[in-house]
Amino acid sequence: MNNKFNRLTVAAAVAATSFTGQVHAGGYQINEQSVSGQGYGHAGRSSNVNDATIVFGNPAGMSFLERAQVSVGGTYLNVNSDLNNVEAQQTLDAGVAGGGAPVGTQVPIGEIPGGNDGDMVPGALIPYAFYAHPVNDRLAFGFGVYAPFGSQTDYEDDFQGRYFGDFTEVRVMSAQPTVSYRFNDQWSVGAGITYNRVEGELRRQLPSGTVYDPAGDIDSRVDGDDDGWGYNLGVIYKPIPETTLGLTYRSKVDFTLTGDFRAYDPAGNVVRADNANLDLTTPETVNFSVTQEMTERLKLMFGASWARWSQFDQILVENNQGDTITQETQNYSNSWAFAVGGEYQLTPAWALRAGLSIDNTPTSDEYRSVRIPSDDRRIFSLGAGWSPTDNMTLDFAYSYLTERGTHVEQERADLLASAATNGVPVGGATYSADYKNEAHGFGAQLTYRF
Known part of the structure; x- marks a missing residue:
């Protein structure tokens, strides 16, 4: 018996690309576009106008800024994962x-x-960078560069779940020109266009025989890229000077990923090559938040976000001739996230912040993968802003993310094929494990006003 690199193998590898790209957008959607907002858990993302990062949070907020300014920063994420109760079995046709x-x-x-x-x-x-420029009391322009999605998983070479995925890297960068107009002291609107570039590489191993020896595995890889356009809309309403309501809509983005598949033997020789195309759509999202000034020093915030993941119900991968390679049900559900936070102006130079976020996953137990073993998340945040002068503010934040323990259980029946049965799959693998994930985020940001 030997492993045959037929269309079935190619389909499995390319299908992994589509699944991972979409799950990263949900289970690991990046929220790190503002360190000042990170300090209060992004609870006031659409309503709290602090600095130029409002270009992302709510484009309508730029017209409430008094001066042109630039905000540059980044958050370093350190993720830890524990695996327990692992079971990984080879399987073979009973006959x-x-x-x-x-x-x-x-x-x-x-x-x-x-x-x-x-x-x-x-x-x-x-990292990220934003610039906002008020033209007059009503009109403002802005621009931002940031990462809305991205993740990487890199298991050890002999990972027992390597036949389901052992390396995943997805990067999305966005550039957003934005305009905002304020009608009066109560109402403001804004809009932005986003150019989005996605790049990714995914790997999984294939056994070269019935021994399933990691030293003899075939290394199958898929990489690809594409770009797409989207937009966002925002509105801010201040019924009274102390209360700010914000609403932001971000559109879906359509991608047509063009991927190359390569399979390498242990000596580095290419033993199979093919191509595939995938239409991929990231979901539209809506964020609502309210900022309430309780006193001259204290602000409290609440936010809720919704993502329309229910439109992602299947994976359909086709080759260049339009033939179906694979079609798999995913059955995602719409997801919600909630946050509460506050900011206290301790002195004219120092502001202290804290927040709590609850982020519900769109994935289900049935389709959870070793590539993204993610579940519902709780995030605790602390932050501070220091303004040594009127022109400059330094923001710092720390976040602790803990996920609900989750279970991954997968099986494949297409890893081995027999020449005597004309390539009919006769061997596969199963993998199951309990995952527990946590992460620490350390952020710093510089805002300079002109």
């Missing part, structure tokens, strides 16, 4: 295992060799 013809039912035949060290997410710095 073939008994020395006969395939019967279509696979049975476990032994443990897959390898390890489960965890901590597969490298540390990453997420």
Whole structure:
């Protein structure tokens, strides 16, 4: 019996690309576009106008800024993962295992060799830069560069779940020109156009025989890129000077990913190459928040975000001729996130912040993957802003993210094929484990006003 790199193998590799790209947008959607906002858990993302990062938070807010300013910063994320109760089994068709013809039912035949060290997410710095320029009392322009989505998982070489995915890297960068207009002291609107560039690389291993030896595995890789356009809209309403309501809409972005598939043997030789196309749409989102000035020094904030993930119900991958390679049900659900936070002006130079966020995952237990073993999240944040002069503010923030423990359970039946059965899959693998993830975020930001 030997492993045949037929269309079925190509389909599995390319399907992994589509699944991972979309899940990163949901389970690991990046919120780090403002360190000043990070300090209060982004509770006032659409309503609290602090600095130029409002270009992302709510484009309508730029017209409430008094001076032109630039905000540059970033957050360093350190993620830790623990894996427990791991089970990884080789499977083989029951008929073939008994020395006969395939019967279509696979049975476990032994443990897959390898390890489960965890901590597969490298540390990453997420940078951003925003500029806002009030033209007059009513009109303002702005521009921003930031990362809305992105993640990386890199398991050890002999990871027991390597046949389902052992390396994932997805990067999305966005550039956003923005305009804002204030009708009066109560109402303001804004709009921005976003240019989005996505790049990704995904890997998973394929056994070269029935031994499932990691040293003899075939390394299958998919990489691709694309760009797409989107937009966002915002409105701010101040019924009284102490109360600010903000609403922001971000559109979906349509991508057509063009990917290249390559499979390498242990000596580095290419043993299979192909291509595939995938139409991918990230969901539209809505954010609402309210900022209430309780006293001259104290502000309290509340925010809620909604993402329309229910439109992502399947993966459809086709080759250049339009033939279907794979079609898989995903059945995502719409997701909500909530946040509360506050800011206290301790002195004219120092502002202190704190916040709590609850972020619900759109994924389901049935389709959760080793690539993104994510679940519902709770995020606790602290922050401070220091303004040594009227022209400059330095912001700092720390966030602790903890996820609900989650279970991953996957199986494949298409890893081995027999030449005697014309390539009919007769061998596969199963993997299950309990994951517990946590992360620490350290942010710093400089705002300079002209």
